[in-house]
Amino acid sequence: MIKNSKKHLNYEKIEKDLEGYLKNNKDWNTSLAKEIAKKENIILTYEHWEIIYFIRNFYFKYNITPSMRMLINSMNKILSKKIHSVYLFQLFPKGPAKQASKIAGIPKPSQCL
Numbered sequence: 001m002i003k004n005s006k007k008h009l010n011y012e013k014i015e016k017d018l019e020g021y022l023k024n025n026k027d028w029n030t031s032l033a034k035e036i037a038k039k040e041n042i043i044l045t046y047e048h049w050e051i052i053y054f055i056r057n058f059y060f061k062y063n064i065t066p067s068m069r070m071l072i073n074s075m076n077k078i079l080s081k082k083i084h085s086v087y088l089f090q091l092f093p094k095g096p097a098k099q100a101s102k103i104a105g106i107p108k109p110s111q112c113l
Contacts, residue, residue: 021101021108025059028105036103040094044103048091052104054078059101065109068097 014032015023020039022028033052037044044052054075058066066074068085075083088096097109 019108022105025105033103033105040099040103051088051091051100055100055104056106059106065101065107066097067109071097
């Protein structure tokens, strides 16, 4: 699990692209993730954090933001529970790969499926 002990950084003051994705993933911390999630109308639960940390770890291991298909396949191989797209859309209704990546502070996936 990736931990970040930086001081709270205000989302409005951090450099982002036009869609709101962080330009520097090192600016990310859990407080900032909560702020981004709030703007996305998501109240983060344990299940959300599980996906967020999984995506961050995937990104830093493979240097690519996972698409939806990559995310599901990888999670099903690693986690002891079956993950499917309906579950992910319940957590991230605007698109699991895109919305979860934004909250996780990593770049937008180049493809979503």
